[in-house]
Amino acid sequence: MENMFNNLKKTMDGTILKDIEFSEQSKDKVRRTVINSKHKKQFHLKYKLNYLLSVCVSCLLLFGLGYFSFTKLGLLDENKNSTITDDTRQNLNTSQNGKKSDSIYIPPAAKEYYGDMTKEEIISKMLNTPSHFITATGKFEQRDIYKDETGSTIFTDYKISTKDKIGGYVKFTNTSYEKNEIVEIEEVIHNTDQMWYINNIRNTYREQKYNPKEMKGTVTLQEALSVNINKLDNEIYVKQKDWEMPPIGTAGLSLYPYHMAVIYLGDFNQWDIEKQNEELLGHNTIVLQGKFNGENRMQEVDTFRFWIDKDTGILVKYEMHDTNGKLTGYLHPEELKVNVPIDYKDFEPHLDGYNMEEVDTEFPFKDPREADIEVVEQADYYKDEVDAVLNLLRKDIPFLYEFTHPDIELYSASYEKYKIYNHAYLTYSYKKDKNEDGSGSRLLYVRAYHKDSIVHSWSDFDTKKGKQLEDFNINGIEWKGFELDNQNAHFIGKSNDYIYEVVSQNITPQETKALIPSFKVSN
Incomplete structure (x- = not known):
């Protein structure tokens, strides 16, 4: 309420009251009226009624003048959800020197809807x-x-x-x-x-x-x-x-x-x-x-x-x-x-x-060609959606391999494409506890792709490899294995023109290698 009356006199002097002249003659008339009123001791009933009527009319006039003034100044609005009229919104978007402000934008007022909705x-x-x-x-x-x-x-x-x-x-x-x-x-x-x-x-x-x-x-x-x-x-x-x-x-x-x-x-x-x-x-x-x-x-x-x-x-x-x-x-x-x-x-x-972070935001890849990789389909958690993507991979990727071990459960599947080359990504849960939600904590990340294709570098497969394990050949794939930090492993296999990678999470290199024989050509 206090803000409403700030500079009110100055505003009214410059708008509604700007054409009213209050001369010295007017001031003397007011003084004489005030002095004479002090000497009046009695009023006839007729004059009392006239006096009361004048006061009422004056109050009504003052109230109307005040309401009109506030409305014109944009201090009152019939819309209960807005204190700014549409005309005033346009005026407020202009600075005192008459130029439109480059900083403030005032949109049309919102209006609440009270009708029933279906x-x-x-x-x-x-x-x-x-x-x-x-x-x-x-x-x-x-x-x-x-x-x-x-x-x-x-x-x-x-x-x-x-x-x-x-x-x-x-x-x-x-x-x-x-x-x-x-x-x-x-x-x-x-x-x-x-x-x-x-x-x-x-x-x-x-x-x-x-x-x-x-x-x-x-x-x-x-x-x-x-x-x-x-x-x-x-x-x-x-x-x-x-x-x-x-x-x-x-x-x-x-x-x-x-x-x-x-x-x-x-x-x-x-x-x-x-x-x-x-x-x-x-x-x-x-x-x-x-x-x-x-x-x-x-x-x-x-x-x-x-x-x-x-x-x-x-x-x-x-x-x-x-x-x-x-x-x-x-x-x-x-x-x-x-x-x-x-x-x-x-x-x-x-x-x-x-401080600015050192990140290349236009091409956040090791190889700018990664920007051309397209995600065709992807699903996780929901079995019917994951199975749908898996079936699509089986149809479009004849070189696909899958884990068939009874302790391994498919959690997610992703189908990616780089130009003419198709990529398959599969994530498996291993020995997931019945009380664990989602993927569980023990995982196997798998991907398969053509050796001439470009694949993403930021995924779980961009590992820092440690000690190399003994090479081996199983199910038509020649494997090389590497130890990772936290007792995990990264196995990289090759079969003709195709590359297969298996990365473990919370599964030791020995356990992971023991699961590789169940990694077989997809049916």
């Missing part, structure tokens, strides 16, 4: 949030509690502008759940030309060129459900809509919740609208609650509740519970403002005291 309309909003807001600022806390009682808590603070001058800023602080210790503090900043990754613990930063894209068209639920969830970004948004989610880090979970929409709301029979209208941080949200029948690798999730902003589709808040009703994950917001003024200076990093 399930289809909710999904559409969540899949297409870039079409429903221009700028946003916010803060929220996100917590995930995993099945092994570990977890993390991330506090996110962000600002983003998606049109006019595009840019964004996000800072996230990651704290371990079990130890309550800060693990990382990072910032990601981008504008229309550049992107910066800033590590506030190591006081280092990386930068690279950035070319933002504006989303065109809309995505339907049918389109989203037609592709593998792991490829939703690539196949739906990049290829069909020529759009990529801005590098907004953890803030994307709230601002661009299309993954959550597909995973949790794709089956309309598993969730319901609990409440059509509920105010949250000044936004009108629709509350959804449902049961999760999918598979979550890390967390136990049985039921969920979402709070969706009805105007934009932004996921303002969510909570996850296990079968016992225990909270296993949440996003709790502290602040969310949509279509508010943005200062583009916030999208410029302050790097004093920070």
Whole structure:
């Protein structure tokens, strides 16, 4: 309220009251009126009524004048969610000397929606949030509690502008759940030309060129459900809509919740609208609650509740519970403002005291030709998806070998391609304990490729080899073995024009060699 009246006199003197002249004659008239009023002892009833009527009329006039003044100055707005009128927004984008500001951008005001929404309309909003807001600022806390009682808590603070001058800023602080210790503090900043990754613990930063894209068209639920969830970004948004989610880090979970929409709301029979209208941080949200029948690798999730902003589709808040009703994950917001003024200076990093990391961001490879390697298909964890990729590898790669030992279980499969050459990548779990989730801790990494092909250099196969083991020949492959640190091993085999590599994790060289006889030509 105090800020509302700052410089009010000066503003009114220069606008509404600028043409009013208060002469010395006027001042004398006021003084005489005040002095004479002191000598009046009695009023006739008629004059009393006239006096009271005059006071009432004066108050009404003053109230009307005040309301008109404040409205013209942009201090009042009938829209309860905005304190700036559309006309004033344009005026504020101009400096005092009449020139348009190069720093501040003020978008049209957001308007809350209070009509009832259907399930289809909710999904559409969540899949297409870039079409429903221009700028946003916010803060929220996100917590995930995993099945092994570990977890993390991330506090996110962000600002983003998606049109006019595009840019964004996000800072996230990651704290371990079990130890309550800060693990990382990072910032990601981008504008229309550049992107910066800033590590506030190591006081280092990386930068690279950035070319933002504006989303065109809309995505339907049918389109989203037609592709593998792991490829939703690539196949739906990049290829069909020529759009990529801005590098907004953890803030994307709230601002661009299309993954959550597909995973949790794709089956309309598993969730319901609990409440059509509920105010949250000044936004009108629709509350959804449902049961999760999918598979979550890390967390136990049985039921969920979402709070969706009805105007934009932004996921303002969510909570996850296990079968016992225990909270296993949440996003709790502290602040969310949509279509508010943005200062583009916030999208410029302050790097004093920070050192640039020595990273070649354009070609982060040992061999620049690696940039031409294409990932054709990839899957892990989910058996049906992994089997589908494996069958594709069997079909396209006649030189494929697989482990057949009963203690070895396929965990992931990847199909890559460099020009005319196909590559196969397989990851196996070895003697995985029944209580272990995911891949387990004992692994065998396998890849097969043509000797003239280019393969990635940053993977698990780029090892620092130690003592060479005895050569041997099994199942048509000539093998050379090497010891690695931590009692692991790297075996490299050759058969005609093809190379086979096996790298162990938490499996000794002796154990790994004993498993090689079960590495046979694929059926």
